[in-house]
Amino acid sequence: MxxxxxxxxxxxxxxxxxxxxxxxxxxxxxxxxxxxxxxxxxxxxxxxxxxxxxxxxxxxxxxxxxxxxxxxxxxxxxxxxxxxxxxxxxxxxxxxxxxxxxxxxxxxxxxxxxxxxxxxxxxxxAVYGLPEYDRADIRNARLLANPGCYPTAVQLGFLPLLEAGVVELDHLVADAKSGVSGAGRKAEIPTLFSEAADNFKAYAVPGHRHLPEIRQGLSRMAGSPVGLTFVPHLTPLIRGIHATLYARIKDEADFQAIFDTRYQDEPFVDVLPPGSHPDTRSVRAANICRIAVHRPQEGNVLVVLSVIDNLVKGAAGQAVQNMNIMFGLPETTGLWQLAVFP
Amino acid sequence: MxxxxxxxxxxxxxxxxxxxxxxxxxxxxxxxxxxxxxxxxxxxxxxxxxxxxxxxxxxxxxxxxxxxxxxxxxxxxxxxxxxxxxxxxxxxxxxxxxxxxxxxxxxxxxxxxxxxxxxxxxxxxAVYGLPEYDRADIRNARLLANPGCYPTAVQLGFLPLLEAGVVELDHLVADAKSGVSGAGRKAEIPTLFSEAADNFKAYAVPGHRHLPEIRQGLSRMAGSPVGLTFVPHLTPLIRGIHATLYARIKDEADFQAIFDTRYQDEPFVDVLPPGSHPDTRSVRAANICRIAVHRPQEGNVLVVLSVIDNLVKGAAGQAVQNMNIMFGLPETTGLWQLAVFP
Amino acid sequence: MxxxxxxxxxxxxxxxxxxxxxxxxxxxxxxxxxxxxxxxxxxxxxxxxxxxxxxxxxxxxxxxxxxxxxxxxxxxxxxxxxxxxxxxxxxxxxxxxxxxxxxxxxxxxxxxxxxxxxxxxxxxxAVYGLPEYDRADIRNARLLANPGCYPTAVQLGFLPLLEAGVVELDHLVADAKSGVSGAGRKAEIPTLFSEAADNFKAYAVPGHRHLPEIRQGLSRMAGSPVGLTFVPHLTPLIRGIHATLYARIKDEADFQAIFDTRYQDEPFVDVLPPGSHPDTRSVRAANICRIAVHRPQEGNVLVVLSVIDNLVKGAAGQAVQNMNIMFGLPETTGLWQLAVFP
Amino acid sequence: MxxxxxxxxxxxxxxxxxxxxxxxxxxxxxxxxxxxxxxxxxxxxxxxxxxxxxxxxxxxxxxxxxxxxxxxxxxxxxxxxxxxxxxxxxxxxxxxxxxxxxxxxxxxxxxxxxxxxxxxxxxxxAVYGLPEYDRADIRNARLLANPGCYPTAVQLGFLPLLEAGVVELDHLVADAKSGVSGAGRKAEIPTLFSEAADNFKAYAVPGHRHLPEIRQGLSRMAGSPVGLTFVPHLTPLIRGIHATLYARIKDEADFQAIFDTRYQDEPFVDVLPPGSHPDTRSVRAANICRIAVHRPQEGNVLVVLSVIDNLVKGAAGQAVQNMNIMFGLPETTGLWQLAVFP
Structure with missing residues (x-):
């Protein structure tokens, strides 16, 4: 124990x-x-x-x-x-x-x-702890920096494209929506029910603290600096992050296959079939990231949809996943609960 | 298996x-x-x-x-x-x-x-399957009638008082509030998000189908017919039932102790300390009923607060609990997940 | 002006x-x-x-x-x-x-x-300002005490029955549900979105501050002291109060007619036809109380459903209504907006 | 009349x-x-x-x-x-x-x-009825095509930039979020409360019907065809659209001034001060579009935030505004209600 x-x-x-x-x-x-x-x-x-x-x-x-x-x-x-x-x-x-x-x-x-x-x-x-990218280093980590919630959703969504080198790096867009629990359990007026319910807004557009973390992560995946616009939004749900990611295609490829292949052995990343739209409730209370990739109208822009529960794969669940890796346990130990639907 | x-x-x-x-x-x-x-x-x-x-x-x-x-x-x-x-x-x-x-x-x-x-x-x-009352019969049931959601919350809330014989039987009131999932996954206008969100209403006040089931259950617990007014309400939450129960005191007693004693060995009924107000999220996605008993202003009316997740202790969870009993398994097998909070 | x-x-x-x-x-x-x-x-x-x-x-x-x-x-x-x-x-x-x-x-x-x-x-x-009961006194009020939100919904619901003397006074029950805005715009954890959304709970069951106000109001309507059990609940909606009221019938009468007659000239109380269930959204952002009266199963208990917007008829709207009366304006001046649906 | x-x-x-x-x-x-x-x-x-x-x-x-x-x-x-x-x-x-x-x-x-x-x-x-762009034609319209909800929010957000010619036209992104009432009052499972509440998802990413309408509108504003990626999302609120718009800067300019000047005489478009984040509730039930423009991190991308109530400025309110113009009434007649907050 x-x-x-x-x-x-x-x-x-x-x-x-x-x-x-x-x-x-x-x-x-x-x-x-x-x-x-x-x-x-x-x-x-x-x-x-x-x-x-x-x-x-x-x-x-x-x-x-x-x-x-x-x-x-x-x-x-x-x-x-x-x-x-x-x-x-x-x-x-x-x-x-x-x-x-x-x-x-x-x-x-x-x-x-x-x-x-x-x-x-x-x-x-310190070892940055995105298991799908940092697993080898995590095993021996003494001090593990567990990724932020937005950074987890955005990095997992862009990762296969950046590793494959198939998108333009200078104009990535991450339009991210978070449930209110992401703001923490602090007594503040903007996150009161009467303020946040039946309401939707962007915040921190000039610059959110997760921007440098995401940019650092994407740049190491790409092997060179990326240009990223990151806009977070406060969404009237308790748990859940939905990242909608936009990237211009640089090289033609089978983008679905790139995702399928990259994540085929990952226990906690689920690539959906073509045409899918993952919803946040499909990961509610579960340690999993679900991803779909689209190419609307067969144009030159890819749209990646990436959802996590901000408190699980975006925080506590990923931390336990990292602990499992650090202590040599099977990675799914204690993390196998199914999402709660509805 | x-x-x-x-x-x-x-x-x-x-x-x-x-x-x-x-x-x-x-x-x-x-x-x-x-x-x-x-x-x-x-x-x-x-x-x-x-x-x-x-x-x-x-x-x-x-x-x-x-x-x-x-x-x-x-x-x-x-x-x-x-x-x-x-x-x-x-x-x-x-x-x-x-x-x-x-x-x-x-x-x-x-x-x-x-x-x-x-x-x-x-x-x-058929055996009616409220484990806290029917456990002995459930073991040998061939055909088990799993209780309704409202009936579970209301019966568990009144049960100790009726068995103890300390309340008037002719004027029980059950004011019950249910999450929208209780209406099922059917395409109907009244349960659309735009109809049920940010809204609250009573329904079926003239007579709800769970009334005869509850009355039958309370009457057998009391040993004689009860007079019950039952008013269900549609509440803008997905899961959860909150039953607020009113009964006039017939005989003085230590009402908290009556509940504590009755349920002390029950794995799936949790009696809260005096002064508590259970909330539905404390049972979200978990197979448990939490109960508090109050005597407002030291008057002659008892108020019992009883909460369950309508889909778990109010339906599927209780069904699995009954299955465990029917097949001789430990009653908590597969039902030990903690409630999801927040 | x-x-x-x-x-x-x-x-x-x-x-x-x-x-x-x-x-x-x-x-x-x-x-x-x-x-x-x-x-x-x-x-x-x-x-x-x-x-x-x-x-x-x-x-x-x-x-x-x-x-x-x-x-x-x-x-x-x-x-x-x-x-x-x-x-x-x-x-x-x-x-x-x-x-x-x-x-x-x-x-x-x-x-x-x-x-x-x-x-x-x-x-x-001071003059207590429930226009439907206190209109004559309000006209000359120097200092007006605007009623509380729960007291407005509960008093308007019980008023016709108490004036008519047709219900037992010793065991009235008011089970009331309020939207979260009733708790005010204060930075407190229990009313955070992540605490109050998708959740339902009773609170202040031992005694809520509106109890003496309601009891005072009902007693003057009845002409003698009433016995009242009042249980408020926190409901995941922004605006709205739904009071579910229970009273034992003392004398047979045409209860629907009692309500229809009492409120027929009131601009801001709307008695629904028999069998109705008013919902809170039907009064959202409007200065009106909608009421329905039921006698479930033709038994000896009346159930009255009374809904208001806690911020309008339960606070600011009623205050403006009182101002209109105090200054000799038509009572509906500036208060004629329709409820916002959906 | x-x-x-x-x-x-x-x-x-x-x-x-x-x-x-x-x-x-x-x-x-x-x-x-x-x-x-x-x-x-x-x-x-x-x-x-x-x-x-x-x-x-x-x-x-x-x-x-x-x-x-x-x-x-x-x-x-x-x-x-x-x-x-x-x-x-x-x-x-x-x-x-x-x-x-x-x-x-x-x-x-x-x-x-x-x-x-x-x-x-x-x-x-037919005359397309975006008053802020089509006012002159609307006056004499016999048949008026009232704009869609997404198209209103997106066009009003991009309009000043396109008219000024300061952004690249080949890679506009409109990430739009809509309340559930936008899906209409139809009995369908995906818009049930239990499906849409506490949930967030993109939909119709391959192609939404509003895409050609928006593209047509933006192209006429720009005077040449635009490249647009449009991703709509279903958001757990009843009313409201929040469009988050991304455009690469082509020519340096005072972007805030461009918006301020373009809309200074518009009764129903409100440009917020620099640094603002409009929220959907600030337009709830009101015929108004509120807009903020950002240049995150002083980079080469503009982010425009544009919010409307999909049922008012995005539908019925705009239709009444158009009627007012068609019949020579002051444009604000009957549309002057304030947004409902909270």
Missing amino acids: IKVGIVGGTGYTGVELLRLLAQHPEVQLVAITSRGDAGTAVSSMFPSLRRRLSLQFEDPARANLQDCDVVFFATPNGVAMQQAPALLDAGVRVIDLAADFRIRNVAEWSQWYGMQHSSPEWVAD | IKVGIVGGTGYTGVELLRLLAQHPEVQLVAITSRGDAGTAVSSMFPSLRRRLSLQFEDPARANLQDCDVVFFATPNGVAMQQAPALLDAGVRVIDLAADFRIRNVAEWSQWYGMQHSSPEWVAD | IKVGIVGGTGYTGVELLRLLAQHPEVQLVAITSRGDAGTAVSSMFPSLRRRLSLQFEDPARANLQDCDVVFFATPNGVAMQQAPALLDAGVRVIDLAADFRIRNVAEWSQWYGMQHSSPEWVAD | IKVGIVGGTGYTGVELLRLLAQHPEVQLVAITSRGDAGTAVSSMFPSLRRRLSLQFEDPARANLQDCDVVFFATPNGVAMQQAPALLDAGVRVIDLAADFRIRNVAEWSQWYGMQHSSPEWVAD
């Missing part, structure tokens, strides 16, 4: 980790911390876990995380970079679900995240 | 059965029928099942259901009463998720369901 | 007042205050008002409210009782949309609202 | 026309037809209109539409082309809210709409 700790378990990513890990056959949850809710039973905050999880939130200062095999950080940006190094030095492996270790260029990171990086030395050591 | 067949798998109850049975460790799904969709891969209709279920819908006339150990009917009312007897005669056990065998008074059934009963002789033989 | 001021215009009640008053042909909006947003253009906070309203929020201390004919308080409880008296003394009429002057028993008010009342002398002078 | 008839009033476009026309001060509604619902009171089908509209649906064959000044067709595609000519010949002006007369190339129309055109001679005579 892998001894697991969670730092920051009161957000949506944290409670989704709890849901998945509580059902994981090879995991023993030993500690979960929350500064503000120490002493509270986890299941009294999240009744969905009642009678299945007896842990209490512990004060971060007092939790014995150093005895864990792996610690997940489900914290706001800027926390893991401060607390993870001590654990790493003690031999505990760390999976950070925030952005602290995703961007290799520390200066760029600081600019987008508005703070100095407290552990730049660990950035180089 | 239990060999399982499903008749009528294209509705919400059917696909939920598929989700649960595909993940059940002791079940082998051998056939699923649909008159209109024979030959179609199940996963092409329900992409959430892709890569996990390779069955095709079969024509009911040609499916080899007689080799099954148990057949679930997830069909409209009136189908099981016609098709189940042949299977029963062949030794196949049957679980009907529709209403055909729930009402012991066949004349009353005919009046409410607007058709003659084609197999009245089987009604007496 | 009536010169109108609004104190506290940044909540949902405030912005709904703005929507209605900006379209009111006899109103000149002269000032709107907000402590935190002074200097901000109203339409930059609420883009729905762009190009139609050029006001800025003003600091309450500096706004010249004393020149108004009437000032609406769309503030949290406890503000109007402190600020209204100075305006009243200056001859400005006041309409309070909060609860400060609704409860005639000041001690009871203090108990439910958790604060001392700073202007108990004004409570006696 | 303009005497108005409506053919086909039982869909969402029809009932929205009723809402707007019933409140229009210069309109007398004289007839509304429905084949299936002749004899039914309009307000019994649409209770939101109760006590404000006393019309009954009439059989199309018997309605006296020839006495109208103008007849709106709110019918499925293919109806107006058959029934409008007789009215036109009788001197009645016609506004078709369907697609029959929108595409000037009849062969192309037939291909996309899957039927022969029965009145190709009227196509040339």
Whole structure:
């Protein structure tokens, strides 16, 4: 059994980790911390876990995380970079679900995240954890940077085309739509039900923090810098990301076959047949990305549709998938739940 | 492995059965029928099942259901009463998720369901399957009548009070709210998104088909006829039933203790601490009923709040629970998934 | 033109007042205050008002409210009782949309609202403003206490039965469901989209602040104290209240006729034909209450269904209706918009 | 008073026309037809209109539409082309809210709409009714082709850039999201609440019927053919379209100024300040298009955000706006309602 700790378990990513890990056959949850809710039973905050999880939130200062095999950080940006190094030095492996270790260029990171990086030395050591691209490196990772939700959907959608070199790199467009849980469990007016329900809007068009992460990821897949326009939208659904991707064709090819081949052995990427339109509910609560590729009107533009559950394949599920790889477990262990439909 | 067949798998109850049975460790799904969709891969209709279920819908006339150990009917009312007897005669056990065998008074059934009963002789033989009340009978059931969704929530909420004899029986009120999936997967205008979203309404106030089923159930728990007013409402959520139950106190008692004691050994009924308000999402996609009991302003009325997922504890999950009991499996087998939150 | 001021215009009640008053042909909006947003253009906070309203929020201390004919308080409880008296003394009429002057028993008010009342002398002078019951008094009101949202729906639903004396008074039940906007525009976790969407729950079952207001209202209609159980629920819709009311029949009567007769001249109460189920969207954004009365199964219980838009007939619309009465305008002036469907 | 008839009033476009026309001060509604619902009171089908509209649906064959000044067709595609000519010949002006007369190339129309055109001679005579571009022609139109919902949002968003000639024409992208009411009031499974709620999906990516209409419109604005990729998405909101438009910059310019200047005198197009993100609720139930223009990261791509209510500026409201122009009324007559927020 892998001894697991969670730092920051009161957000949506944290409670989704709890849901998945509580059902994981090879995991023993030993500690979960929350500064503000120490002493509270986890299941009294999240009744969905009642009678299945007896842990209490512990004060971060007092939790014995150093005895864990792996610690997940489900914290706001800027926390893991401060607390993870001590654990790493003690031999505990760390999976950070925030952005602290995703961007290799520390200066760029600081600019987008508005703070100095407290552990730049660990950035180089961190492994970016998109299993479909980084599996080999993940196995030996000590510090794993779990990808963001938008970056997962967008990178998995563009990856086969970029590796195959069949699209123009200077004008990629990623029009992405996210459910509201992507904004986290924070008391803020814009994500109130009365604000976000029956409403649709773009946000952060001038520049969203996931832009540099996506651009970094696509550029390494393409082998050269890409030009990307990324527009995120807030969508009145709880879970789900739908990325609609546009790329101009550079070289003719069997684009469907490129996707089919690239992902044929991937347990958590599902390429749909030609003509399909994946919907977000087909991945609701499941660790899977479903993808369809279109060439509308037989023109010179490819349209890729890529959907994930932002809390699962876009966060907690992918983190568990990475943990499975890091600890040599079959990659699907504890992640085999079917999507909830309807 | 239990060999399982499903008749009528294209509705919400059917696909939920598929989700649960595909993940059940002791079940082998051998056939699923649909008159209109024979030959179609199940996963092409329900992409959430892709890569996990390779069955095709079969024509009911040609499916080899007689080799099954148990057949679930997830069909409209009136189908099981016609098709189940042949299977029963062949030794196949049957679980009907529709209403055909729930009402012991066949004349009353005919009046409410607007058709003659084609197999009245089987009604007496059928076992009503509310495990928390009928467990002993379920074990040996050949033909199991799976309770309706509203009846499950309402009966589990009133049961401890009726058994204890502490409330007036002549004026029970069940104000129940259901998610839209309870109306089934039928192309009808009133359940269109543009009709049911951002909207709330009562329906069938003059008389809903679940009224006789609930009244029958409450009366046997109480040992005498009850007076019940039952008002269902259509609520803009996909899954979930919230029953708000009102009963006048007859005898003083520790009402919380009555619930705690009655359900303490039940795996799928969770009594919340005093002062709680269960929400439907705390049971979303899980086979559990959560209950709280209140005595507002220390007055003479008890208010019981009872929530279930109408497709799980209110339909497919309870059917699988009944199957587990019928086949001597641990009752929680394959039903241990945590609710999906948020 | 009536010169109108609004104190506290940044909540949902405030912005709904703005929507209605900006379209009111006899109103000149002269000032709107907000402590935190002074200097901000109203339409930059609420883009729905762009190009139609050029006001800025003003600091309450500096706004010249004393020149108004009437000032609406769309503030949290406890503000109007402190600020209204100075305006009243200056001859400005006041309409309070909060609860400060609704409860005639000041001690009871203090108990439910958790604060001392700073202007108990004004409570006696205040007129409760349910036009369908209080019209005569409203005409001369200096200080008007605008009813709460739940109290409006529940009182209008029970009123004809209580006046007619045909139901038992000791066991009334009001099971009420409200859209999330009823909780106000406050940054709080329980009303986040990801918490309130696709979810349904009761709340405040032990005792909600509207209980004493409703009980006071029903008791004066009945002419004697009533026994009331009131259970509010949070419903995943933005606007709308659906009250489902239960009363035992005391005397036989033509209950439909009682409603038809009582409300036949009311512009803003619509009694539906027998067998109807009003839905909340039929009153969305309109100042109207729609009501249906049922006697299920010809039994001894009446069920009344009463729907309003909590922000219109349950708040801002009723406040404007009261203003119209107070200033001798036709009652429907500026309130004649049709409900928005779908 | 303009005497108005409506053919086909039982869909969402029809009932929205009723809402707007019933409140229009210069309109007398004289007839509304429905084949299936002749004899039914309009307000019994649409209770939101109760006590404000006393019309009954009439059989199309018997309605006296020839006495109208103008007849709106709110019918499925293919109806107006058959029934409008007789009215036109009788001197009645016609506004078709369907697609029959929108595409000037009849062969192309037939291909996309899957039927022969029965009145190709009227196509040339029809005026396309985007007031912001076609105002002069609309004044004298006998037969007006009211634009589609997506085409309105997309054309208004691209118009200033195309007229100014500052963007590349060969690679325009329109990623559009529509509320479910855009699919009409038809009993179909994909638009059931349980299918469309909490879900997001693209559809018709290979080719949507609005593609040729948009392409025709953009090409005439640009003065030469455009290359357009158009991807519509089904979004879990009732009303609203959000078009996210992408264009490569050809010539440097003050893009904000281009929009500000182009629309400064338009009553129903609102250009937001730099940095804005219009949301669909800011136009809910109002006849207005709100637009923002962005240049992310100061790159070579412009992003235009354009929102409308698909039933108002995208259908019925624009039709009334066109009627106002056709009959010499102030363009805003009867269309001045503020958006409903929240």
